[in-house]
Structures are given as C-alpha cells and as structure tokens.
Amino acid sequence: MKTIFLSIAFLVLLGGCSEKLVRVMPYEKEYFAQDKMSLSPIAERAEQEGHIFLIREASAGGESSFQGGCGCR
Amino acid sequence: MKKLLLISLLLLTNLFGAPREGDQEIAFELPSLYTPQTTLASSSLRGKVVLLNLWASWCSGCQEEMPLFVKLQKAYPKKQFEIVLASIDADPQNARNFLANVDKDKHLTSLYDKDKSLPKAYRCPGMPSSFLIDKNGKIIDVYIGSLDDESLEKLKIKITQLIGK
Numbered sequence: 004m005k006t007i008f009l010s011i012a013f014l015v016l017l018g019g020c021s022e023k024l025v026r027v028m029p030y031e032k033e034y035f036a037q038d039k040m041s042l043s044p045i046a047e048r049a050e051q052e053g054h055i056f057l058i059r060e061a062s063a064g065g066e067s068s069f070q071g072g073c074g075c076r
Numbered sequence: 077m078k079k080l081l082l083i084s085l086l087l088l089t090n091l092f093g094a095p096r097e098g099d100q101e102i103a104f105e106l107p108s109l110y111t112p113q114t115t116l117a118s119s120s121l122r123g124k125v126v127l128l129n130l131w132a133s134w135c136s137g138c139q140e141e142m143p144l145f146v147k148l149q150k151a152y153p154k155k156q157f158e159i160v161l162a163s164i165d166a167d168p169q170n171a172r173n174f175l176a177n178v179d180k181d182k183h184l185t186s187l188y189d190k191d192k193s194l195p196k197a198y199r200c201p202g203m204p205s206s207f208l209i210d211k212n213g214k215i216i217d218v219y220i221g222s223l224d225d226e227s228l229e230k231l232k233i234k235i236t237q238l239i240g241k
Contacts, residue, residue: 029203030164030195036134 094199101128101213102197109163109171109186116160116187118213125157125238126209127231130195132164133174137222138204142178144228149183151232156239162189210238 027035034040043049095102105117129145131138149159161184163171168188175186189195198205201220208217208231216238223231 028195028200030130030132030192030200032203033132033134033164033166 094201095197095215097215097217099215101207101209101215102194104162104189104194104197106162106187106189106194109161109168109175109188110182112168112188116185121158121160121209122213123211124155125211125235127157127159127235128194128207128209129159129161129204130164130189130198130200130206131161131204133170134165135203139174139178141204141222141224142174144223144225146179146183148228148232148235152235152239154185157235159184161186162194163187164189164192164195208234208238211241 043052101118103118105115108114108116127145127148129138129141131142133139145159145161149157163186165171165188168190171186171188175182175184179186195203195205198207204222206219206223207215208219210216217231217234219227219231
C-alpha cells in the first residue's frame with residue numbers, strides 16, 4: 004500500500020514537470036470557426052495555387068482549375 | 077485501506093464524469109435570447125418532455141439540425157414537449173440573426189448561456205449536444221453531433237413514449 008501511495012505521489016510530482024497542454028473544448032472553438040482561421044480562406048485561390056504547385060513540381064498533371072495549361076500565370 | 081482507496085477512486089470518477097443517460101439533469105436558470113430580462117429555470121420545465129440543445133451560430137452541425145428542430149417542435153404542443161436551445165455565442169446577436177432566418181415565428185425556446193455554463197457542466201465532447209429529458213428531469217438520451225432525418229424519426233418515437241408515461 005505504501006508503494007502505491009509513493010508511486011502516486013511520484014507521478015503527481017512528475018506531472019508538475021510536464022508541459023502544460025491546454026485542451027480546447029468543442030464549445031470553445033468559436034474563434035477557430037471563423038473564416039480567417041482557415042488555412043486557405045479563398046477556395047479558388049487555393050485551387051489555383053495547388054495547380055501551379057503541381058506543375059512546378061512536375062509530380063502530377065495539375066489539378067483542374069479555372070485556367071489550364073502551363074501554370075505560369 | 078483497500079476499500080478506502082476504491083471508494084475514493086469511485087468518488088473521483090463520479091466527480092469528473094459527465095452526466096449520462098439515467099442521471100438527473102443539471103439545473104439551470106438562463107436568460108432568454110430575445111428578452112434578456114426574462115429567465116427560464118429548468119425546474120419550470122418539470123412535467124413536460126424536454127430536448128435541451130446546446131448550440132452556437134458558428135457551429136455548422138448546429139445550423140444543419142436547426143430546421144429539423146423547428147419541424148419537431150411544430151409536431152408537438154409545447155405543454156407536452158419543449159425544445160430548449162441554449163446558445164453559447166460570444167455575441168448573442170449572431171444567434172438571433174441565425175434564428176431569424178430559420179425560426180421566424182420563434183417556435184423554439186431560446187436561451188442565452190453567456191458563460192457556457194451548460195456545456196461546461198455537461199462536459200460536452202462535441203457541438204452540438206442535445207439531451208432528451210423526461211418529465212421528472214431525468215436524462216433519457218444524449219445526442220452528440222447533429223441530428224438527421226433518420227435520427228429525428230427515432231427521437232419522435234421516444235418523445236411520444238415519454239409523453240405517454
């Protein structure tokens with residue numbers, strides 16, 4: 004029993020050294036839900052950037068976008 | 077000593093556990109979303125079946141299910157079944173603006189939970205969260221995430237059963 008209590012106390016002590024992680028609860032995500040928090044807020048622009056990226060990387064034929072071709076524009 | 081350890085562990089899990097089916101609802105008294113000077117207490121809802129919905133205008137799932145709630149509330153008289161919405165928007169005007177399009181005739185009872193006290197107390201693991209509460213204030217079902225047409229039909233069966241009890 005003494006060992007259990009000592010282990011718990013040790014774990015609590017170790018917990019104090021750990022990095023404090025803040026968990027954002029689902030009801031606290033109002034700010035994250037805003038459009039400006041999106042990684043690519045303008046869908047068309049993100050599509051075009053992806054199109055150009057793929058052509059420059061020459062890894063794929065490019066995604067369909069509002070402009071086809073070389074991706075130089 | 078072992079018993080003491082077990083009891084304290086049980087107490088701790090009970091203390092940190094979220095309210096579940098079969099538990100008593102968490103009592104509240106919140107202001108109306110439309111008229112902040114009037115409040116509604118959970119105790120005043122005793123005697124009717126309640127669907128408590130915790131929502132926000134910025135939550136897409138909440139937006140999806142709201143028209144279904146209007147349809148559901150229209151199917152039952154408010155004396156028997158009442159949908160109670162608790163908005164947790166930072167600005168209540170956002171909630172009002174959203175409801176102005178979806179629930180023009182204000183069929184749904186809308187409250188404003190400025191401090192997010194209900195989702196905190198219920199330890200909501202997702203948004204939206206809905207709780208079906210019987211006439212005695214007992215939680216019958218917990219719904220995490222938005223409801224669709226299919227789940228609404230199942231919910232209707234439960235509501236009708238609970239009203240009849």
